[in-house]
Amino acid sequence: MEGVSFDALLWLSFGGPEGPADVRPFLENVTRGRGVPPERLDEVEQHYQHFGGVSPINRLNREAIAAVEAELAGQGVKLPVYFGNRNWHPMAEDTLGKMLADGVQRALVFPTSAYGGYSACRQYDEDIERARAAVGAASDEQQAPELVKLRQFFDHPLFIDSFADATRQALASLPDGARLVFTAHSVPVSADKAAGPPSEGGGRYSKQVAEASRLVAEAVGVAEYDVVWQSRSGPPQIPWLDPDIVDHIEALHEQGVTAVAVCPIGFVSDHLEVIWDLDNEAAEKAGELGMAFARVATPNSDPRFAQLVVELVREHTEGVTPRKLSDFTAAGCTVNGAPCAPLCCEPVKRPAR
Numbered sequence: 001m002e003g004v005s006f007d008a009l010l011w012l013s014f015g016g017p018e019g020p021a022d023v024r025p026f027l028e029n030v031t032r033g034r035g036v037p038p039e040r041l042d043e044v045e046q047h048y049q050h051f052g053g054v055s056p057i058n059r060l061n062r063e064a065i066a067a068v069e070a071e072l073a074g075q076g077v078k079l080p081v082y083f084g085n086r087n088w089h090p091m092a093e094d095t096l097g098k099m100l101a102d103g104v105q106r107a108l109v110f111p112t113s114a115y116g117g118y119s120a121c122r123q124y125d126e127d128i129e130r131a132r133a134a135v136g137a138a139s140d141e142q143q144a145p146e147l148v149k150l151r152q153f154f155d156h157p158l159f160i161d162s163f164a165d166a167t168r169q170a171l172a173s174l175p176d177g178a179r180l181v182f183t184a185h186s187v188p189v190s191a192d193k194a195a196g197p198p199s200e201g202g203g204r205y206s207k208q209v210a211e212a213s214r215l216v217a218e219a220v221g222v223a224e225y226d227v228v229w230q231s232r233s234g235p236p237q238i239p240w241l242d243p244d245i246v247d248h249i250e251a252l253h254e255q256g257v258t259a260v261a262v263c264p265i266g267f268v269s270d271h272l273e274v275i276w277d278l279d280n281e282a283a284e285k286a287g288e289l290g291m292a293f294a295r296v297a298t299p300n301s302d303p304r305f306a307q308l309v310v311e312l313v314r315e316h317t318e319g320v321t322p323r324k325l326s327d328f329t330a331a332g333c334t335v336n337g338a339p340c341a342p343l344c345c346e347p348v349k350r351p352a353r
């Protein structure tokens, strides 16, 4: 098996505010040009201010990076890890500037999302392109480092096993007959239709979320479960993937369900959408209805998550055979922010509302 050598690993994430004054500018960064109504922004600002204006996401990323550094060292892989974000400091372009100054010529990139689709995959390609353009433009002589993005991992056994164990634990904490419900970040229906290469017929994001959910349910031996969505944004007249988790809990209650385990399959860590939209809103709804509620832990702090990242790295550096539990195409691995295929996950024009 042949490997290719790299100088560094760039951990590329979403970013989040680290104090009350960061919240509004962070939200402006996230929603620039995306047609999100100001009322929605005001509402989300309150979610962040509820936690003192601090999103857990940067801390969780730093913890995961420390675990990956230890795992790399343990496996004898010499690769410094850098951290950059799309929407908040450290910004990807600043980090890439630092990498260039440190002499990095070629790096792997780990995006903190397991899935395909515009928001979960292609937008990280855009971040890579933007960061490279920023550092390329800043120096006449030097070229931006080459950046190779690691593949989507929604069907990797280490990702599925981590969620499966956490799901077993959540179910064990609930009375018999609890309903298992998977949830992922909603996206506009038009964005999901445009997800994947046109030849695939669209829906790459929702199909992958459904497949990861199926794999976890199968691993825990649950035959009946639901896949629903959360954290809908955008103007109300634009259709997004539904049902919403909170509405779904009500519907389950009406069907006589008395306990629910909610597995945030669409996320790798306990960031704000998880601790607010699930641990507060969904849990509160369940409480109001007298339903028992358990939220399944995300993989971020599971040692298998660091192992997963290192294994994805070794697919490149040592030609390790990719492990996958589904028949879906292994996608997402591209160079310098190129799309997976022509017109793959094309951004859909958002109305200014």
Ligand SMILES: CC1=C(CCC(=O)O)c2cc3nc(cc4[nH]c(cc5[nH]c(cc1n2)c(C)c5CCC(=O)O)c(CCC(=O)O)c4C)C(CCC(=O)O)=C3C
Residues within 6 Å of the ligand: 014, 015, 016, 017, 027, 030, 031, 034, 036, 040, 041, 044, 055, 056, 057, 112, 113, 119, 120, 185, 186, 187, 188, 231, 232, 233, 234, 266, 267, 271, 272, 273
């Ligand atoms: C698919 C998907 C993921 C999963 C893939 C991945 O993980 O990348 C994800 C993750 C995240 N989304 C996050 C935060 C936000 N997302 C927003 C808005 C939006 N998300 C979208 C989709 C997704 N988002 C979309 C289609 C929008 C509408 C605007 C647009 O078309 O782009 C807004 C604006 C306010 C609002 O309306 O909610 C915020 C603040 C955070 C950080 C949380 C923290 O701080 O801890 C994380 C990890």
Ligand SMILES: [Fe+2]
Residues within 6 Å of the ligand: 185
């Ligand atoms: Fe989001």
